[in-house]
Amino acid sequence: MEYQEAKEKFISTWGSLGSLWGINKAMAQIQSLLFISTSPLSMEDIMKELKISRGNTSMNLRQLMDWGIVTKELIPGERKEFFTTEKDVQELAxxxxxxRSRREIKPVIKVLKEVSSIKDDGNEKTKELIKQTKALHDLAETADTMMNKIVNQEQNWITKSLLKLIK
Amino acid sequence: MEYQEAKEKFISTWGSLGSLWGINKAMAQIQSLLFISTSPLSMEDIMKELKISRGNTSMNLRQLMDWGIVTKELIPGERKEFFTTEKDVQELAxxxxxxRSRREIKPVIKVLKEVSSIKDDGNEKTKELIKQTKALHDLAETADTMMNKIVNQEQNWITKSLLKLIK
DNA sequence: ACAAACTTTCAATAATTATTGAAAGTTTAA
DNA sequence: TTAAACTTTCAATAATTATTGAAAGTTTGT
Structure with a gap:
């Protein structure tokens, strides 16, 4: 497999995986492109490479910046803006x-908390709703906590000891 | 909040979270409904409760069975089929x-492996592609392994000790 | 202050994905 | 073997989501 083919394969695969981390295809592809680029790219570069419109590029770059994984790079002597993505996979993760936690998981945990806290009126169905949503709440909270802690700090130490523990 | 309101809130919230684990809204809502139901439900029950068509119900139930989280329940003396979902959150997870790993993560890992294994032709861009996709491959593989191991066996023991470790 | 170089916005449109419903298929009981 | 009771399939349609492109907006150099 040659460079060009490998590059396209990477961008399209990683792009289609976007759904897994909750972003759309164009967003994921722009990020992929920047991730393997050896230098910052301009909007023009991205449009041409991915064959998407200016508007699309602009909107998705903004979203990537909102996510905190793409930043503007000012290149001296250049009028246009250039973009780079976080290159360290740990930081990216x-x-x-x-x-993901802030946008999707936390709000769901909040609703689970509310629903599982309704008054027990003695009815069997109410009891079941409370029991099951409580279990889900606890699971979601545990998973969210784990994910954040693992990914947040001391990641190398913890990842390594963890892998030893469970492998 | 009363039972009915809480129930609807749960189903709609959990349903919209479907995207997080890669299933569609109807599928997630059917699963939610079964999850808090005190007895197996028939297709008729599900259609009426969620106000969706027979065809939709049938297709999504099948998908849920493919995922292994919903099963047919035969009720003696009843002609129609009844359905239940896994009620234990740990098992569900x-x-x-x-x-999720089998359908989405493993195939991506495979592509990352392929792409990161292309011949180094000495070009700077090729080197970057190899380096970055390799890093992503390792991260994805570690994450996948961790997720599966954590969730797979001795989950109670490991989750508890893990939480102590990182909290 | 002007205009060139660039970016953003957003209504229109295209592409994708989900849903319906009715016909075809299957199972069961008599 | 028939017909009632039920489920599945799938072409048509609806709903949702992504994309375009051109007009409006912004910044910078002279």
């Missing part, structure tokens, strides 16, 4: 996990 | 993690 940290950002993604954090955003 | 295990199934979901396993399927």
């Amino acid at each position: 940290r950002h993604i996990a954090k955003e | 295990r199934h979901i993690a396993k399927e």
Whole structure:
């Protein structure tokens, strides 16, 4: 497999995986492109490479910046803006996990908390709803905590000891 | 909040979370409904409760069975089929993690392996592609392994000791 | 202050994905 | 073997989501 083919394969695969971490295809592809680029890219570069429109590129770059995984790079003497992505996979994972938790998991945990806290009126169905949503709440909270802690700090130490523990 | 409201809130919230674990809304809502039901439900029950068509119900139930989290229940004397979902959250998480890994993560890991194994032609861009996809491959593999191991066996012991470790 | 170089916005449109419903298929009981 | 009771399939349609492109907005150099 040659460079060009490998590059395209990477961008398209990683892009289609976008759904796994909750972002759309264009967003994921732009990030992929930046991730393997040896230098910052301009909007023009990205449009041409991925064959997407200016508007699309602009909107998705903004979203990537909101996620905190792409930053503007000012290149002296250049009028246009250039972009880079976080190149360290650990940092990348940290950002993604954090955003995912904030945007999706935390709100769901909040609802589970509310629902599992309704008054027990003695009815069998109410009891079941409370019991099951409580169990889900505890699971979601544990998973969220684990994910964040693992990914957040001392990641090398903890990952290594963890892997030893469970492998 | 009364039972009915809490129930609807749970189903709609958990349903919208479907995207997080890679299933569609109807599928997630059917699973939610079964999850808090005190007895197996028929297709008729599900259609009426969620206001979705017979075809939709049938297709999504099948998918849920493919995922291994919903099973047919035969009720003596009844002609129609009844359905239940796995009620234990740990088991549920295990199934979901396993399927998610098999369907989405493993194939991506395979591509990352391929792409990161292309011949180094000495070009700077090729070197970067190899380096970055290798890093991603290792991260993805570690994450996948961890997720599966954690969720798979001795989960109670490991989760508890893990939480102590990182909390 | 002007205009060139660039970016953003957003209504229109395209592409994708989910849902319906009715016909075809299957199972069961008599 | 028939027909009632039920489930599945799938082409048509609806709903949702992504993308375009051109007009409006912004910044910078002269």
